[in-house]
Amino acid sequence: MKDNINITIKxxxxxxDDRFKVEQRVCACGIRAKDIMDDLGISEHKLPLGVLxxxxxxxxxxxxxxxxxxxxxxxxxxxx
Amino acid sequence: xSDKIYxxxxxNLTYKIEDVPADWMGxxxxxxxxxxxxxxxxxxxHPLGPNNKMVFAPGLLSGTTAANSGRNSLGTKxxxxxxxxxxNVGGTIAGVMAKLxxxxxxxxxxxxxxxxxxxxxxxxxxxxxxxxxxxxxxxxYFVLDAMEEKYNKKVAVMTIGRPGEMKMLxxxxxxxxxxxxxxxxxxxxxxxxxxxxxxxxxxxxAQNYKEVTYAQPDKFKEASKVFTKALQDxxxxxxxxxxxxxxxxxxxxxxxxxxxxxxxxxxxxENAEEICGETMAEKIKERGGSTTHGCHAGCVxxxxxxxxxxxxxxxxxxxEYEMIWAFGANFGIKDLDQIAKIDALMDDLGxxxxxxxxxxGVAVDAEIIKFGDGVEAYRIxxxxxxxxxxxxxxxxxGAGNLGKLYGLVRVPVVKNQSIPAYEPRAIKGQGIxxxxxxxGADHTAxxxxxxxxxxxxxxxxxxxKDGQVELSRNLQIASAAVDSTGMCIxxxxxxxxxxxCLPALIDMINARFGISLDGDDVTNLGSTILKIEHAFNLxxxxxxxxxxxxxxxxxxxLPPHDAIWDFTNEEIDEFWNF
Numbered sequence: 292m293k294d295n296i297n298i299t300i301k302x303x304x305x306x307x308d309d310r311f312k313v314e315q316r317v318c319a320c321g322i323r324a325k326d327i328m329d330d331l332g333i334s335e336h337k338l339p340l341g342v343l344x345x346x347x348x349x350x351x352x353x354x355x356x357x358x359x360x361x362x363x364x365x366x367x368x369x370x371x
Numbered sequence: 372x373s374d375k376i377y378x379x380x381x382x383n384l385t386y387k388i389e390d391v392p393a394d395w396m397g398x399x400x401x402x403x404x405x406x407x408x409x410x411x412x413x414x415x416x417h418p419l420g421p422n423n424k425m426v427f428a429p430g431l432l433s434g435t436t437a438a439n440s441g442r443n444s445l446g447t448k449x450x451x452x453x454x455x456x457x458x459n460v461g462g463t464i465a466g467v468m469a470k471l472x473x474x475x476x477x478x479x480x481x482x483x484x485x486x487x488x489x490x491x492x493x494x495x496x497x498x499x500x501x502x503x504x505x506x507x508x509x510x511x512y513f514v515l516d517a518m519e520e521k522y523n524k525k526v527a528v529m530t531i532g533r534p535g536e537m538k539m540l541x542x543x544x545x546x547x548x549x550x551x552x553x554x555x556x557x558x559x560x561x562x563x564x565x566x567x568x569x570x571x572x573x574x575x576x577a578q579n580y581k582e583v584t585y586a587q588p589d590k591f592k593e594a595s596k597v598f599t600k601a602l603q604d605x606x607x608x609x610x611x612x613x614x615x616x617x618x619x620x621x622x623x624x625x626x627x628x629x630x631x632x633x634x635x636x637x638x639x640x641e642n643a644e645e646i647c648g649e650t651m652a653e654k655i656k657e658r659g660g661s662t663t664h665g666c667h668a669g670c671v672x673x674x675x676x677x678x679x680x681x682x683x684x685x686x687x688x689x690x691e692y693e694m695i696w697a698f699g700a701n702f703g704i705k706d707l708d709q710i711a712k713i714d715a716l717m718d719d720l721g722x723x724x725x726x727x728x729x730x731x732g733v734a735v736d737a738e739i740i741k742f743g744d745g746v747e748a749y750r751i752x753x754x755x756x757x758x759x760x761x762x763x764x765x766x767x768x769g770a771g772n773l774g775k776l777y778g779l780v781r782v783p784v785v786k787n788q789s790i791p792a793y794e795p796r797a798i799k800g801q802g803i804x805x806x807x808x809x810x811g812a813d814h815t816a817x818x819x820x821x822x823x824x825x826x827x828x829x830x831x832x833x834x835x836k837d838g839q840v841e842l843s844r845n846l847q848i849a850s851a852a853v854d855s856t857g858m859c860i861x862x863x864x865x866x867x868x869x870x871x872c873l874p875a876l877i878d879m880i881n882a883r884f885g886i887s888l889d890g891d892d893v894t895n896l897g898s899t900i901l902k903i904e905h906a907f908n909l910x911x912x913x914x915x916x917x918x919x920x921x922x923x924x925x926x927x928x929l930p931p932h933d934a935i936w937d938f939t940n941e942e943i944d945e946f947w948n949f
Contacts, residue, residue, distance in 0.1 A: 303622050304615060307649060338606055342826055347628040347639075347931055349830065363626045367606035369825050369864050370617030370648075370674065370692050371818050 296358040303365045325352040341367035374474035381568045382480030386498035399431035401457045402855035404446025409903045414910035418450035419567035425478040430857015434469025434583040438599040439859040441466045441667030449559035451540045452786040452811035454908040456559040461666030462546035467527040470580035488571035506571045510719045511545045525577035532721035535562030537759045539767030545721045552688045553718045586885025594878035601872035605865035612674040617692035618648035628931045629797040632700045634732035635783045637930045638797045640700035659683045687715040696792035697728020703743030729789035730770040737777040786811035796934040798823045798833045803843040806918045807946040809904035817847035828867030852897035
């Protein structure tokens with residue numbers, strides 16, 4: 292079993308400020324979406340998490356990331 | 372003095388100012404326009420013939436100090452869909468009409484002498500109808516300047532450009548906003564109806580009006596405070612929309628696999644980063660534009676913007692997600708500035724962002740134009756559509772008609788109206804709204820994207836069928852009610868998540884009129900409106916077989932989810948069981 296996994300993190304709207312748009316990371320197996328959010332300071336951001344997508348599907352913060360996953364984090368956004 | 376109905380008969384260029392019938396007293400906006408159209412227009416009439424009517428009505432709270440209450444409704448029979456239409460707009464018109472005491476402005480008939488166009492000017496005491504040969508063949512900003520010169524900077528203006536004069540089905544009625552720019556009574560070819568009545572522009576006197584009165588001013592003030600705070604505290608209406616505008620949606624809809632691209636071949640666009648709201652906000656800041664602009668007085672959301680070119684010169688405003696999606700993702704223009712130039716031209720011509728953009732997507736399949744060729748799209752608009760050449764007429768007839776002319780199968784329309792910026796296969800609740808709303812494919816009729824994608828009002832999985840019909844029905848009922856208040860549709864975001872928002876809205880209506888509506892009354896109002904509109908459509912010949920997506924969506928898998936449209940007819944038709 293692999294010890295590490297490769298993931299892609301994409302940030303949007305205000306979450307990009309002082310961070311990045313997209314980043315590849317090597318993480319330990321078993322890492323959850325929430326751990327990524329904590330690490331990036333998004334869990335404490337003044338704008339709470341709006342939408343979390345993994346591979347274009349809605350997931351919860353407890354989701355355990357898999358090798359090759361693309362995780363996208365958005366504050367609450369809307370329009371129409 | 373109580374509000375009146377202003378009725379203009381173009382067949383003999385006369386008008387009447389009538390008392391409001393008791394049945395219409397409690398109605399405004401969409402509730403009133405749909406009620407009048409259903410009562411007075413033969414559903415089988417030709418939409419461009421003498422028996423169709425146009426009804427303009429401000430919302431119940433328009434003209435008041437309530438935040439975001441400046442939306443106006445237009446009702447008519449649509450020449451694009453063949454069904455009833457309610458088209459909602461910002462700008463200054465709703466507030467001005469409400470303050471003048473115009474409950475509704477009804478336009479009927481067609482002039483016998485159709486050799487020229489007319490200007491209709493509404494004041495408190497009378498309506499002036501005069502020929503304006505000097506405005507014929509001119510576009511919207513020319514008309515705006517002429518009206519400003521004739522009256523003043525405050526006068527409310529609604530106008531059609533040349534495509535409207537030529538009765539093209541992509542044409543809108545353009546409405547002056549507080550900064551002298553344009554908003555649109557869009558969708559359904561409503562500009563063509565105004566063109567058929569030979570009306571170039573309608574103005575409403577904004578000098579000799581009185582402020583609206585309140586039955587219970589203190590209660591109104593109190594409720595208004597709560598309502599405004601709900602809008603400002605909400606992360607979407609208070610933070611996201613002012614910062615990035617509606618175009619913030621490009622990335623999230625794209626990432627969720629629901630952004631129609633390449634004429635609805637994919638739910639994912641390779642152009643997203645170039646055209647997204649984040650990129651747009653960066654460009655606006657660099658170039659000295661503004662990310663905030665209200666389309667009507669009293670707007671606290673300010674989702675519109677001023678977009679400049681790289682030299683800092685004004686390019687456009689009201690640069691919305693739908694426009695940028697249609698020309699950027701679906702038609703493929705990567706350059707936001709090129710899309711902005713097209714947007715400004717389309718404002719001046721008065722053509723619909725969604726209908727025109729989707730038609731260009733279909734035109735790629737028809738081999739009229741190459742994918743992403745913004746220069747040629749601009750030329751077609753400026754030369755062919757503006758001059759009504761045969762090619763201009765072909766594009767100006769909208770996506771459904773273009774598809775028929777060229778024998779195409781992948782034609783994204785419902786009831787002949789172009790599908791907006793959310794893929795029904797990948798955002799299924801929104802698909803249910805497209806097929807069931809009496810308006811033809813219309814995202815604003817019941818914005819299931821909120822709950823399917825944005826986690827507003829809970830979450831219903833966009834890729835599954837479960838719960839979508841009920842979700843869409845509830846949203847459509849609520850939207851029909853909100854569209855009657857004069858409120859901007861974006862009050863839906865706080866309304867879905869903040870329990871203080873809707874009660875405050877109802878309290879404001881009660882305090883304005885001295886009545887005592889509750890939540891159930893408002894739901895009943897929304898249900899009644901939908902049923903009136905549906906009944907009109909049934910009589911017009913639009914039945915359940917028209918409540919369907921285009922067939923290709925049932926067998927073409929949409930990447931990245933390989934989603935197809937898999938609702939049965941019975942599941943869709945269940946929508947109307949309420």
